[in-house]
Each structure stands twice: as structure tokens, then as C-alpha cells.
Amino acid sequence: MREFRYERAADPAAAVALLAAAPDGAFLGGGTNLVDLMKLGVATPDVLVDVRELTSREVADLPDGGLRIGAGVPNADLAADRRVRERFPVLAQALLAGASGQLRNRATTGGNLLQRTRCGYFTDVTKPCNKRSPGSGCGALEGVHRNHAILGQTIAGSDDPATCVTTHPSDMAVAMVALDAVVRVLGPDGEREIPIAELHRLPGSDPSRDTTLRHGELVTAIDVPALGMPSRYRKVRDRASFAFALVSVAAALDVRDGVVRDVRLALGGVAHKPWRASAAEYVLRGMPATEASFAAAVESELEAATPLRDNAFKVPMARNVVVRTLLDLAGRDTERELA
Amino acid sequence: MTTMDRLVGAGVDRIDGPAKVRGTAPYAYEQDPGEPIAHLAVVQSTVNRGRISRLDPSRAEALPGVLAVLTPANAPRLGKGLASDLPVLQSLDVHYQGQVVAAVVAETSEIAKAAVGAIAVGYDAEPPDVALSPDREDLYAPEKLMAGFATDSIIGDVDGALAAAVVSIDATYETPTQHHNPIEMHTSMARWDGDSLTLWDADQGPHNIVNDLVTGFGLDAGQVRVISPYVGGAFGSKAFTHPNQMLAAMAARVVGRTVVYELTRQQMFSLVGHRTPTIQRLRLGADPEGRLTAISHEVVEHTARIAEFAEQTATPTRVLYAAPHRRTTHRLARLDVPPPTIMRAPGETPGMFALESAMDELAVVLGLDPVELRIRNEPERDPERDLPWSTRNLVECLRTGAERFGWAGRDLRPGVRTEGRWLVGTGVASATYPTRRRKAQCRISVDGAGRYVVEIDGSDIGTGAWTALTQIAADALGTDMASVELRIGDSRLPFAGGAGGSTGLASWGTAIVFTARDLRKQLDEQHGGQPPAGGLSVDGELPGESPHAKTHSMHAYGAHFVEVRVDRDSGEVRVPRATSVYDAGTIVNAKTARSQLLGGFSMGVSMALHEGSVTDERYGHYVNHDLAEYHVATNADIGEIDISWLDVDDQLANPIGLKGIGEIGITGAAAAVANAYWHATRLRIRDLPITPDKYFRELGES
Amino acid sequence: MDSQITLRVDGAAHPLAVDTRTTLLDALRERLRITSPKKGCDHGQCGACTVLLDGRRVNSCLVLAVTVGDAEVTTSDGLAVDDVPHALHRSFVEHDAFQCGYCTPGQVCSAAGILAEARAGWPSAVTPDVAADTVELTDDEIRERMSGNLCRCAAYANIVPAVADVARAEGVRR
Ligand SMILES: Cc1cc2nc3c(=O)[nH]c(=O)nc-3n(C[C@H](O)[C@H](O)[C@H](O)COP(=O)(O)OP(=O)(O)OC[C@H]3O[C@@H](n4cnc5c(N)ncnc54)[C@H](O)[C@@H]3O)c2cc1C
Ligand code: SF4
Ligand code: FES
Numbered sequence A: 001m002r003e004f005r006y007e008r009a010a011d012p013a014a015a016v017a018l019l020a021a022a023p024d025g026a027f028l029g030g031g032t033n034l035v036d037l038m039k040l041g042v043a044t045p046d047v048l049v050d051v052r053e054l055t056s057r058e059v060a061d062l063p064d065g066g067l068r069i070g071a072g073v074p075n076a077d078l079a080a081d082r083r084v085r086e087r088f089p090v091l092a093q094a095l096l097a098g099a100s101g102q103l104r105n106r107a108t109t110g111g112n113l114l115q116r117t118r119c120g121y122f123t124d125v126t127k128p129c130n131k132r133s134p135g136s137g138c139g140a141l142e143g144v145h146r147n148h149a150i151l152g153q154t155i156a157g158s159d160d161p162a163t164c165v166t167t168h169p170s171d172m173a174v175a176m177v178a179l180d181a182v183v184r185v186l187g188p189d190g191e192r193e194i195p196i197a198e199l200h201r202l203p204g205s206d207p208s209r210d211t212t213l214r215h216g217e218l219v220t221a222i223d224v225p226a227l228g229m230p231s232r233y234r235k236v237r238d239r240a241s242f243a244f245a246l247v248s249v250a251a252a253l254d255v256r257d258g259v260v261r262d263v264r265l266a267l268g269g270v271a272h273k274p275w276r277a278s279a280a281e282y283v284l285r286g287m288p289a290t291e292a293s294f295a296a297a298v299e300s301e302l303e304a305a306t307p308l309r310d311n312a313f314k315v316p317m318a319r320n321v322v323v324r325t326l327l328d329l330a331g332r333d334t335e336r337e338l339a
Numbered sequence B: 001m002t003t004m005d006r007l008v009g010a011g012v013d014r015i016d017g018p019a020k021v022r023g024t025a026p027y028a029y030e031q032d033p034g035e036p037i038a039h040l041a042v043v044q045s046t047v048n049r050g051r052i053s054r055l056d057p058s059r060a061e062a063l064p065g066v067l068a069v070l071t072p073a074n075a076p077r078l079g080k081g082l083a084s085d086l087p088v089l090q091s092l093d094v095h096y097q098g099q100v101v102a103a104v105v106a107e108t109s110e111i112a113k114a115a116v117g118a119i120a121v122g123y124d125a126e127p128p129d130v131a132l133s134p135d136r137e138d139l140y141a142p143e144k145l146m147a148g149f150a151t152d153s154i155i156g157d158v159d160g161a162l163a164a165a166v167v168s169i170d171a172t173y174e175t176p177t178q179h180h181n182p183i184e185m186h187t188s189m190a191r192w193d194g195d196s197l198t199l200w201d202a203d204q205g206p207h208n209i210v211n212d213l214v215t216g217f218g219l220d221a222g223q224v225r226v227i228s229p230y231v232g233g234a235f236g237s238k239a240f241t242h243p244n245q246m247l248a249a250m251a252a253r254v255v256g257r258t259v260v261y262e263l264t265r266q267q268m269f270s271l272v273g274h275r276t277p278t279i280q281r282l283r284l285g286a287d288p289e290g291r292l293t294a295i296s297h298e299v300v301e302h303t304a305r306i307a308e309f310a311e312q313t314a315t316p317t318r319v320l321y322a323a324p325h326r327r328t329t330h331r332l333a334r335l336d337v338p339p340p341t342i343m344r345a346p347g348e349t350p351g352m353f354a355l356e357s358a359m360d361e362l363a364v365v366l367g368l369d370p371v372e373l374r375i376r377n378e379p380e381r382d383p384e385r386d387l388p389w390s391t392r393n394l395v396e397c398l399r400t401g402a403e404r405f406g407w408a409g410r411d412l413r414p415g416v417r418t419e420g421r422w423l424v425g426t427g428v429a430s431a432t433y434p435t436r437r438r439k440a441q442c443r444i445s446v447d448g449a450g451r452y453v454v455e456i457d458g459s460d461i462g463t464g465a466w467t468a469l470t471q472i473a474a475d476a477l478g479t480d481m482a483s484v485e486l487r488i489g490d491s492r493l494p495f496a497g498g499a500g501g502s503t504g505l506a507s508w509g510t511a512i513v514f515t516a517r518d519l520r521k522q523l524d525e526q527h528g529g530q531p532p533a534g535g536l537s538v539d540g541e542l543p544g545e546s547p548h549a550k551t552h553s554m555h556a557y558g559a560h561f562v563e564v565r566v567d568r569d570s571g572e573v574r575v576p577r578a579t580s581v582y583d584a585g586t587i588v589n590a591k592t593a594r595s596q597l598l599g600g601f602s603m604g605v606s607m608a609l610h611e612g613s614v615t616d617e618r619y620g621h622y623v624n625h626d627l628a629e630y631h632v633a634t635n636a637d638i639g640e641i642d643i644s645w646l647d648v649d650d651q652l653a654n655p656i657g658l659k660g661i662g663e664i665g666i667t668g669a670a671a672a673v674a675n676a677y678w679h680a681t682r683l684r685i686r687d688l689p690i691t692p693d694k695y696f697r698e699l700g701e702s
Numbered sequence C: 001m002d003s004q005i006t007l008r009v010d011g012a013a014h015p016l017a018v019d020t021r022t023t024l025l026d027a028l029r030e031r032l033r034i035t036s037p038k039k040g041c042d043h044g045q046c047g048a049c050t051v052l053l054d055g056r057r058v059n060s061c062l063v064l065a066v067t068v069g070d071a072e073v074t075t076s077d078g079l080a081v082d083d084v085p086h087a088l089h090r091s092f093v094e095h096d097a098f099q100c101g102y103c104t105p106g107q108v109c110s111a112a113g114i115l116a117e118a119r120a121g122w123p124s125a126v127t128p129d130v131a132a133d134t135v136e137l138t139d140d141e142i143r144e145r146m147s148g149n150l151c152r153c154a155a156y157a158n159i160v161p162a163v164a165d166v167a168r169a170e171g172v173r174r
């Protein structure tokens, strides 16, 4: 691990100022991702600004029934928050499906959102990876990529600097995307709000950037607007617990009189960012809440899939679990649940 | 032997338990060397074959806190005669990816690890050759297999019998490279006092390590002491010397103080061995009643270019079932991989996956209950060695297991049971493992007050040896456990082979029994049955194999029954319940034995569903080289497991009548899971592990 | 870069100098030679290093020592009060909930953590209704909640009843 200076700041603005002066510095949340990557030599900050106890550790009510979640709220506390469990079960379930009890105790909301990919070439500094070492190539495209992306990759050849086929690993972020969360950010130029769908990006021509955040921008909170329909998270993984998703689904469904009034659908484990299934949502609204509609909707989303040599299984897997999750939700009566 | 009945068999709590649960039992890293400890970290090759062309340690050497940088250019020369990858830093040649090419010693681990990053290394490298295939032209037959087994065995006219068979199976099974991954990483801490070396070490038997240190450093055996009283799991990776012991000793000599080398988890995938991948073709021929007429089991596996390790994969096929025509063969490919080594039931574990899967496939073709098929092929004598069994109760295990599990009335048809979104099935497989014992020496001393000290260089890697040996000693001495102080895990103690081959209790326990007999005889004959005031000490020895080993075929047996559930949407697999019944001879400690059997079986479930080191054939490395990506079973993956054993013993094997329990549990377990998976889904997965993606592959959807 | 800190561990205060890079686990094991928590991966993947930090279980290998401040660190050894073993210690021994024992202090700390989490009504990934007021530590709940602690010896099927017994005694299981 490279040597670094450790800093605590008096308030968020001071933290932002500290990092603005340190182009190679980083914010430290719970450290469960950053310290891991520093040990591997993947992250090499020369200054760490500790924001774990600096950003809010509170979950506050918003007037519309939504919640403002401080960036410092531990994943475990957020999953245990009564309001989250009652109003946004999809979020509680996504958090609980991630990592382990002890990691969730330490990991923060801000850090979870910004955790980096688990691609085995990214985490191994002796192997090529455009994300870690721009221009070095993509080890995964023709290598081991069973658990890589099927949507939105940049596939331009192993040696092309734009190629990246990895996924975003966060479960929580998938739920946040389905919930239309808004990320509140404090930067050297002041505050701004980023709709979460615009936070994470596809690799495009620059796989090194996971998000649209600029250096030194501090996530201070995440606003989750009221939902008003049943929701759930379903994660498929290689073992029963403590493993990253092969495919995951965050869904919310509002069915009245057998017709889909509203739906939210996001997929994890399939793309460089949590994948909002907008096409499927569009197809579904106004359709009867039947297995056939659900299947048609998800097919329309997955039509765009461009699976790699070894991960084509994710297409039927995603299809099946989306349909199953929507069926589970459709079996519930929105009116009664909200009463 | 009346005293035998008192403690042997009882489910005594582990005597090392209270310290272990609190974390105060000192493992290698935690021992006190009596002086400040320097830390070692290594630079590993990033190529599989070639030669170091450039290695510049100067930046690392300049870092504050760095005590030394060892490279092939300056490392002390080791003695000739070290095998495999033990001549560490002795040459510029690279034989596998991950080979140690430099080592840093520093005041702290942070400094040592950071300094590693400051060392630039260049290579003249050739492309890696790491792909195993049955079509390789360079496959060869090793002279013999591990543990001295013959490479091939051919009896009768196998091809003729297969061609003539009314019913037959021809299938190829694959198991991947697996890594032991004990939770304690390999650790060696070395201290020199003049020309004497003390090594606190994580290993399966201190005496196993001493010889290599003697050879490497030109010492007498008396100048080396290896101490390993507590070991955090091993499973074979800690049986033999690896580069870590050599490096720690070498570095300590160079810097003149104690040096510790604790591997990183990532290094556990290249420096301490692995289980070879296997490709196994199984052909079975049978008559319409299901009596086997021919068995052919052909194995292709790999070894390293610098060391031959020939796993005895098809050897269980030589003993398990009767058939007049039979053949087992082993062929190796020499690849640019790290040296493979023994891993829990080496041979039996992958071999039984193939054999017991094929038996299931045969039962399906015959429309026969797979338990019944096995019973119909029960051999009266060892079918290849043509010897009587010492004891063999496989059929009894199958019958008892079937009853405990609720097997009767099982619908043979696959894919017809559902519970909600789960497809449900059940499967069975046999288990077997050879019963052996090895040479061991022992010293027992008694003081005037009747307190005994039992000394033997046995090893407890989690097996419960601390407790079981104390029980055996107490019974053999006719006393209680509190009056016996056991000393193990130290090469200064009387010689014993390491923990391995499920021979520990059979060897060390028998040596203790023999020595105790001598001691009691001397007490009776010379001291009127009372310990003399000045005490008495007796040395004893177990010469080695049982005198009956040449005239009898000795094995442990078992039967596994498992229920598997497969999520029809996602292909996720669960094993909610299992029953295993064993014929393992005398059970010395009912509590710790159950744990061993449970652990072995659970590791088999882990192998069936999760484990596999994935090679990138272009770069020649294991991509998933950590515990987040090399999946082993978590708590949530293991369901209810019913473990029991038959009330039997094997007096021909050893006077305690035990057969060894460390490995039998894993054998056959993966096949039982795969067979149940088939019964649940109609899908036959012949390549482990059975991950969810393969569900879609078999359905033809991906 | 060295930093002077004081760690409070198992009731005692330890002033020490650490590198900013030093993790809590290495500060304990390497600097203070408090070796109850173990290192099994150094990357949050095995749970062997689990300690309680102000009563909450965390992976000490991913916590930088300089961030700990005056939080109280409790190891498995520290769960024993006045040298009297904790109920979990006794239950683990009685159920033989370990073999090599190397993952065990982490398992014990994790078990102490899940008992507190269950008392607080925290749900888990297998809780059927995450909004339920209380949770009961059924076998499945224990399995899921203990899954951040790998046991390569695979003592899992004994860990579950070992934790269940204590859970029962503490009223978080019937
Ligand atoms: C073994 C293992 C298994 C895991 N399994 C899962 C899983 O199944 N599912 C899952 O979703 N996750 C999983 N995780 C990842 C885990 O959820 C993340 O490590 C964690 O959420 C990161 O939070 P943190 O606070 O520790 O972030 P840190 O490690 O502190 O930071 C992560 C990144 O965010 C930046 N950052 C932190 N806070 C802020 C802020 N307020 N503003 C701006 N930038 C900030 C940091 O600079 C860093 O780049 C696993 C992790 C491990 C080690
Ligand atoms: S997929 Fe992306 S993260 Fe992985 S090697 Fe390619 S560029 Fe790197
Ligand atoms: S050592 Fe910390 S989780 Fe493995």
C-alpha cells in the first residue's frame, strides 16, 4: 500500500476543500472497498479524507413520505430502519442481500454507491484493464467473464482502450435506481443534485470513469422519494449468501383491477451501471398483470443484450427472475398493502 | 482390554477448545520468538515460463524500514537436493506464475508489502502452456502414482466386455483445479541462534518439514526445531514444505533476527499447491440385472513442469465394485503450473465423483434403484488385489443410510417433484478411503505421583488429535485424562509422520498404545505396579503398516444420501438435508469424529456446487484467486446433516480398531449432490462445480 | 506516516504508534500482539478478523487503525469477563462448533453481534417480512447471518446449534 496522509475535517465543506487540494486524494467512508483496493495496489491515494462520521448518519423524513439518507448511514442501519423496511422493502432487501453482516455494519451509503467493480482483471494489477490502467486493454473480453455484463458494454477488441465489459457490483444502487433516488453532492463549486440514473455511467469511450462525479465531489445524502407501491429485491448468486449477484432485480409494481398502473424495474449484475429497464416499464404500463405481459416486457428489454462468450445464461436468468418477481408482486394487492 | 471402553468412544469436549474459542491458542504467527519480529513479503513472477531479464531492487532497498531485499543474485545458496519449488531464489528461471522472484524483509508488514511494489522485474517469457485436454499429444504415463499406487491396472478383456455388454455407459467427467484454502494462511516464523534454527510453522507435521531445512541449510537434524502445536486447517496444503519455510529461514539468517512470512490469501493460489484438474472417461458395462461386466476408468490430469505429482484418481475404482473385466489408467500433462499436491482424499475425491456419477447413470439406464445397483455389485474380495477384506460394511452403510434418510419408495423418475419454485430430487453415492498406518515413535513418562507425559510428534490440524490421543493414552495407561499431559506438534518430540492420509490416530494412537503397554509391563514387572519415586520413561515404536496389510484389503466405507433443490427460475442449488453413514471402524471421540465427517461431507458439497480455480489460458493465471471469487460453502449453503456410523471395529488394521475419518466424508459427496441434481432436474452435470449458469446451458438456453 | 493513537481493547487502553496504513487487525496482532482476532484473507472476505467495535461486529482487516478513535474494541477473548468464559464460548465448545479453531474467535464475535442485532429486531436476507417487529433466530436466520464467517473446516452444522442455544437463553429464539 502506498503511504498516505490521513485527514479529518471539521465539516463537509472543509473535507471538500481538503480534497480539492489533493488531486490524488480520496474520501474514506467505511473503507470496506477503498482499503481493500489500496491493499491490492489498485487504488493509490496519497491523502485520505475521512468522511464516515462527517456526513450525516441520520435518516430523515421528507415531506412527501420519502427519506433523506445521510451518506454516512451504515448499510446495516439503513436496512434496519423501520421506515425503510415499511416503505421501501426493495431497499432493505437489496442491502441485506449484499456483503455480510459485519461489512454492512461498517460500509456507508455513500461508499456503497461508489464501490468499484469486482472484475478479476481490475483487481489484479499485473493484468491488463482499461478501467484501472487506461489503454492497457481489457483482460475480460476474451478472458474469464462469466459474471460480466450483457448490456451496454463497450466491445471494441481486447486491445482497444475503450473496451470494458464489467458490471457494477452494488445491490443497494440497483434498488436506488428503481426508486428514482436523487444523489445530493457537495463540490468545490457548491451543491448539486444528480438523479441517480445519471450518476453511474456506461463505459462509453472511457471505462476508467464509473460515475459522473467530479474529483472532490462529496456525496452528502441520497433522497428517496415516496413510492406508494409494493416492492421487492431478488438476487441470484453462486452461493446462498455472501456473494455478488449474477443477476438481480429491483422491482415495484402497482396493480389495480388486474392492470399494471405503474412499475419500476432495475437490473443488477448485467451492466456497467445499475440497469433501469425503461423499455420493459414502458411496455408494461397499462397492460394486464399477467405472466405473458411480464415476459413480453422483459423480452423487449433484453432484446438489446449482447452477451459474451460465457455469460449468455444471464439473459434467460434475468428474464425468469424478472417475471417471477413481478408475479410475486402482482399477487399482492396494492390497495390493501398501502392501507 | 477393559480400560479401552472407558474413554475411547466417548464424546469428550476438545481439550484445546476453551483456548481456541477465545483465540488464545497460539498459531504459528502468534508464537513468541523472544525478540522483535521482522516481516517478509514477496515479489511473484507474472509469467509462467521464462527467465528473469531484469530485476532492480534498489528503490525498495532505499525505503526506510527495509532491512534486506533478497533476489536470485544475492540470496544465500541452498544445499543441493531440494525438490520442486523449494530451491527458492536460486536461479533466474521461472517455471510457474506466482513463483517467488524476490523477497523483502522490513520492520513492519506495511513497509515490506509497499516495498514489493517498488521492485521492477522484467522477463524473457514464452507463452504459458496451461490447458489440460485429453487430446494433448504429450500426455504420458507416470512411473507410479502418489502413495506408490500402480499407474494402470488392467484385468481381463475390457474392450471386448464393453462391446458385448447389454447395457453400458460411456461418459466423461471433469473436475476443476481446487485450492485448499485453510483459513489460516501458511505462515513460517524463523529464528536462528548461531547455527540452530527454530521455525514456528503452520504445517501438518513438523518432522515433514525438518528434512528440507536440513538439506537446504546444510544442518544436522538436531540443529532444526519446527514447532506447530496449533494449525488453522490444512487439508493437504500444509503436509509438505513449501517456499515459505525456506524463505523465512533464509531471510532470518540474512537479517540476523526473527523473520515471519505469512502468505497473503492471493498467494495461497500459487505457492502451496492445489488439487489437479481431472478429465475422466468412465465406461461401465452390465448385464440386464445390473451386474457389472466391465469397468473402465481413464484419467487425464496435470502436473507441474518442475515436479511430478501423479494423483491416484482412479484408485477407488479398483476396490469399490465387482466386475470381471476392469481397467484404470492415469495420464499426465506437464504444464506451466505451480506444483500440485495432495488435497483432502487426493484421488478418491475427484475419482469418486466420476465413478459414482457413472453408477447413477447406469442405474438410470437399467431403471434400477441406485442403492440396489450398488448392492448387486458388492465384491466378496478385493476385486483387483484378490485379497479378503479386513472388514467391509458398505452394504450395511447403504441400507442404514437409506432407512435413516427415508429413501424407500423413492420415485425413480427425474424432474417430477416440485415444491413452490423448487425442483426437488434425491441422490446417493458410496464413499471409500484406504485404511493405513505409518511408522511412529512415542515416549511416555510417569512421575512418582502417577502423572503421565505422552510425547509424540503428532499434529492437530483441527482433527481433534489433542483430545483423541489423550483419550487413547488415558485408556491405554489405565488412568484418567487429567493425569495425562500430551505433547505434540514439535519436531523435538519422538518421530511421527504428519497428519495425512487419515493415518493420524491409527499411527500415533497405536504407537501410544504400544508404548503404554511397555510402560505398564515395566511397572508391573519391575516396580510392583506402582510408579517409582524417581519416575520412569519408556520409548516405544510402531514400525509401520499393519502386519495384515499384505494379506487383507483395508478400507473405510460410507454412503451419502442427499436432497437437492434447484430453483427453476434461476438454477440456484440448495442442499437442505443429507444423511451419511460410515463404516470407519472404532470411533475414538464421538464428538470430534462427527465434526470431521461433517466437515468432510460439507467440503464435498462445496466442491459440488462452488469450488473451482478458473484459469486464464492466455495469461496463465488463476483469475479468481481470493475468497470472494473462489467460492467455498458459507454457513447458508449447508443444511441439516445426519451423521452416524456403524458399531464396528477393524482389529486387523490396528489394535484400536479404527480406520481413519479425516477424508472418507468428502469422497462420494459431490457425486451424491450431482445425482440428486439430476433427479431434481433431469439435467446431468458432468463438470463441476454445478453453478447456476450450467442449468441454462443444459436446458439449451445459453 | 506514523501516527500516535490509543486503542481501547478488551477494557484496557494501549497507546501505540501506527503507520496510517496499519489496519486495526494488524495493530492488534502485529503491534500489540493481541492475537485473538485472526487473519484469514485481509480483504473482508472470510470474517476471521471479526471484532466488536463499540458492540458492533466489523472486519478489523478493513478498518484503518487511525480511524478507530476512542471506540471500544472487543475480541473474543475480551468477551470473557474476569476470565469466566462467555455463554457463546461454552456453547461452541459443547457443540464442537469448530475444528482447527482458526475462524472461531471471529465466529464467536459475529455470533455476539447477531444476538444483539436480533434483539434490536434487525431483519436479514431470509426474513420473510422485513417490516416485522421482531425476529426470531431460526436455524435459517442463523445460517444467513453467520455467512460472513467462512469456516473451511465446515463446522457450520455445529455452529448453528451452538448459536441457537445461546439465542434461546437470551430470548431471541423459542
Ligand atoms: C467480501 C466482500 C463482499 C461484498 N459483497 C457485496 C455484495 O454482495 N453486494 C454489494 O452491494 N456490495 C458488496 N460488497 C461491497 C460493499 O458493499 C462495499 O465495500 C461498501 O458498500 C462500500 O462502502 P464503504 O463506506 O466502506 O466505502 P469506502 O470503501 O469507504 O469507499 C468506496 C468509494 O467511495 C468513495 N466514497 C466514500 N464515501 C464517499 C462520499 N460520501 N462521497 C464521495 N465519495 C465517497 C471512496 O473514496 C471510495 O472510492 C462486498 C465487499 C466485500 C469486501
Ligand atoms: S471488463 Fe472493464 S474492468 Fe474488467 S478488465 Fe475489462 S476494462 Fe477492466
Ligand atoms: S481477515 Fe478480515 S475478513 Fe478475512
Ligand code: FES
Residues within 6 Å of the ligand: B183, B232, B233, B462, C097, C098, C099, C100, C101, C102, C103, C104, C150, C151, C152, C153, C154, C155
Ligand atoms: S474451525 Fe477451521 S476454519 Fe473454522
